[in-house]
Amino acid sequence: MCSLWRGSLLTLTSSLNRRVFQCCRQFGRSYNIASCMPEAVAFQGVSDHSGLYKFSVNESDRFWGAVARQRLSWISPFHTVQNCDFSQGKIKWFEGGKLNVSVNCLDRHVHTCPERVALIWERDEPGTEVKITYRQLLELTCRLGNLLKRQGVRRGDCVTIYMPPCPLAVASMLACARIGAAHNVVFAGFSSEALADRIRDAQSSTVITVNQGVRGGKVVDLKRTVDQAVQNCPSVQQVLVAMRTENTVAMTDRDVPLEEEMMKEDVVCEPVAMDSEDVLFLLYTSGSTGKPKGLVHTQAGYLLYTSLTHRYVFNYHDGDVFGCVADIGWITGHSYIVYGALCNGGTTVLFESTPVYPNPGRYWEMVERLEINQFYGAPTAIRLLLKYGDEWVQNYNRSSLKTLGSVGEPINTEAWEWYHRVVGDGRCPVVDTWWQTETGGICIAPRPADPEAEIVPGMAMRPFYGIKPALLDTEGGGGGALCISQAWPGMARTIHNHHQRFTETYFQPYPGFFFTGDGAHRSKEGYYQIVGRLDDVINVSGHRLGTAELEDVVNQCPAVAESAAIGYSHDIKGEGECLPKTRSGKIMRRVLRKVVERNTDELGDLSTLDDPDSVHEVIRGHRRLR
Numbered sequence: 001m002c003s004l005w006r007g008s009l010l011t012l013t014s015s016l017n018r019r020v021f022q023c024c025r026q027f028g029r030s031y032n033i034a035s036c037m038p039e040a041v042a043f044q045g046v047s048d049h050s051g052l053y054k055f056s057v058n059e060s061d062r063f064w065g066a067v068a069r070q071r072l073s074w075i076s077p078f079h080t081v082q083n084c085d086f087s088q089g090k091i092k093w094f095e096g097g098k099l100n101v102s103v104n105c106l107d108r109h110v111h112t113c114p115e116r117v118a119l120i121w122e123r124d125e126p127g128t129e130v131k132i133t134y135r136q137l138l139e140l141t142c143r144l145g146n147l148l149k150r151q152g153v154r155r156g157d158c159v160t161i162y163m164p165p166c167p168l169a170v171a172s173m174l175a176c177a178r179i180g181a182a183h184n185v186v187f188a189g190f191s192s193e194a195l196a197d198r199i200r201d202a203q204s205s206t207v208i209t210v211n212q213g214v215r216g217g218k219v220v221d222l223k224r225t226v227d228q229a230v231q232n233c234p235s236v237q238q239v240l241v242a243m244r245t246e247n248t249v250a251m252t253d254r255d256v257p258l259e260e261e262m263m264k265e266d267v268v269c270e271p272v273a274m275d276s277e278d279v280l281f282l283l284y285t286s287g288s289t290g291k292p293k294g295l296v297h298t299q300a301g302y303l304l305y306t307s308l309t310h311r312y313v314f315n316y317h318d319g320d321v322f323g324c325v326a327d328i329g330w331i332t333g334h335s336y337i338v339y340g341a342l343c344n345g346g347t348t349v350l351f352e353s354t355p356v357y358p359n360p361g362r363y364w365e366m367v368e369r370l371e372i373n374q375f376y377g378a379p380t381a382i383r384l385l386l387k388y389g390d391e392w393v394q395n396y397n398r399s400s401l402k403t404l405g406s407v408g409e410p411i412n413t414e415a416w417e418w419y420h421r422v423v424g425d426g427r428c429p430v431v432d433t434w435w436q437t438e439t440g441g442i443c444i445a446p447r448p449a450d451p452e453a454e455i456v457p458g459m460a461m462r463p464f465y466g467i468k469p470a471l472l473d474t475e476g477g478g479g480g481a482l483c484i485s486q487a488w489p490g491m492a493r494t495i496h497n498h499h500q501r502f503t504e505t506y507f508q509p510y511p512g513f514f515f516t517g518d519g520a521h522r523s524k525e526g527y528y529q530i531v532g533r534l535d536d537v538i539n540v541s542g543h544r545l546g547t548a549e550l551e552d553v554v555n556q557c558p559a560v561a562e563s564a565a566i567g568y569s570h571d572i573k574g575e576g577e578c579l580p581k582t583r584s585g586k587i588m589r590r591v592l593r594k595v596v597e598r599n600t601d602e603l604g605d606l607s608t609l610d611d612p613d614s615v616h617e618v619i620r621g622h623r624r625l626r
């Protein structure tokens with residue numbers, strides 16, 4: 001462990017850019033702590049943000065107890081704020097409490113503002129967006145909840161969802177929450193093998209999908225991928241199929257036409273009273289060894305943490321349009337497109353397309369058309385877009401923007417500056433948010449709601465309320481293994497069916513601490529800069545890939561005796577992994593064979609490749625090896 005992180009720390013950009021941005025301009029300097037966080041009035045002696053942060057970590061029970069009572073609607077109150085013991089990997093929050101997550105995300109807003117837009121589905125073709133109000137989303141959710149019950153889904157079951165971002169995907173997640181089932185959303189770019197692995201591990205009897213996906217002007221046969229996957233999943237009894245396109249697909253006895261059947265259902269579905277610590281969802285993510293792990297998140301703590309971070313990290317206010325361009329298949333989509341945003345009664349965008357479709361102005365044309373106030377994206381896309389030049393940004397009116405967010409990987413200074421200066425016209429705070437699938441929500445970020453906050457380009461800056469980071473194995477110079485020394489409500493509770501792996505991975509490397517797997521550096525002002533992974537996890541375009549998973553695939557080639565996958569630095573993607581893959585994640589072996597046989601003139605049809613440039617990288621790499 002130690003030697004691994006030492007290696008990484010050597011790559012640290014030690015000369016931090018000292019240009020500091022004060023993000024208080026738009027708020028003025030005088031403020032009242034109550035207007036920032038109403039609960040704070042009751043915290044004796046707390047009069048500013050640094051006092052509030054100290055209170056949140058020193059008086060964690062009082063802080064989280066008050067916030068949970070204030071911000072969530074409970075069916076019955078909790079009796080214990082937290083009951084956590086890192087040595088056993090035991091994390092429990094708000095025990096005794098009962099609530100329903102879908103009621104918190106829907107019903108309570110339907111009571112106060114039924115016609116407020118909950119979702120803006122930004123479909124692949126620009127200008128064809130669909131708006132869904134809170135009333136409509138509740139209806140969809142209830143019908144789907146009733147349909148799932150009719151299909152035999154019960155409290156405690158786990159439903160796998162393999163869908164691109166769309167209202168029915170969100171309604172499916174919330175329908176599970178309503179009837180007490182867990183969901184397991186699998187990114188709809190994953191291959192049938194990856195999907196099958198996840199369905200089998202979650203033991204789902206029900207899969208929800210769409211006939212086809214549409215992305216970047218291309219149609220993707222998602223139902224076909226599901227058909228292939230479920231052949232190897234004996235647990236699956238039924239596949240609910242929604243129609244994203246008008247093309248019919250082959251249906252078997254196992255398949256249920258989703259829209260048709262849900263329209264037969266009632267628009268009222270009684271929410272189940274869930275215990276705070278019942279499972280809300282599983283989300284699979286890569287580790288450095290073995291199969292992807294199904295991280296488990298539970299009801300109350302996760303919901304509270306995502307809504308609080310959504311509100312304060314992005315400075316989200318009622319009526320704002322929140323534009324997170326992640327996919328719902330990743331934790332960013334779960335926490336900020338769906339749960340955090342909807343719990344806050346927000347209007348949230350579901351982005352179906354790509355940053356360059358139909359041209360590199362797509363994001364900013366969308367910002368203008370939908371009047372997006374908070375834009376949240378990945379450095380990899382920013383690095384890609386800045387290469388196309390400023391005009392693609394400047395062609396569009398971005399005056400609605402208030403906060404720009406970055407997530408998934410370190411943001412280099414060039415990309416940060418461009419994001420701030422060109423996209424945000426130099427007036428929007430850029431919040432570089434550090435977190436992970438395991439942490440449930442943002443843990444380190446500048447807080448624009450804090451009028452005192454300063455922001456250093458390329459730094460994640462400061463811990464969020466309740467987060468107490470620690471750098472261990474420090475070697476001088478302020479760098480070390482990033483750990484968190486006390487529990488917070490949003491953290492994962494276990495790995496599905498593998499609690500021992502959970503404790504071994506996160507709590508045993510540094511007893512008494514949660515180990516994040518990342519290295520970080522702390523400046524003398526106490527600001528954090530994330531260095532990157534200390535283990536063998538590769539981060540390509542903000543997506544986690546395990547070296548073991550890649551090697552597994554490569555080792556399936558008969559000619560390969562042994563393999564080792566490594567990341568190497570890549571201008572746009574952060575790290576490259578070099579393999580030509582189709583959009584559904586399949587490695588195109590025939591292309592690799594041609595390269596190895598030096599038949600590069602006969603590569604054949606490359607149109608289904610996700611990134612045709614990857615072939616040239618392989619060719620270049622192969623030449624270097626020769």
Ligand code: PRX
Pocket residue numbers: 285331332406407408409410411432433434435436437438460516517518530531532533539542543544
């Ligand atoms: O290495 C860190 C990197 O992404 C990892 C978490 O990946 P995942 O669970 O897929 O979640 C991604 C979205 C939250 C982390 O261990 N990472 C995430 N955000 C940042 C980051 N690295 C540097 N700076 C960030 N802001």
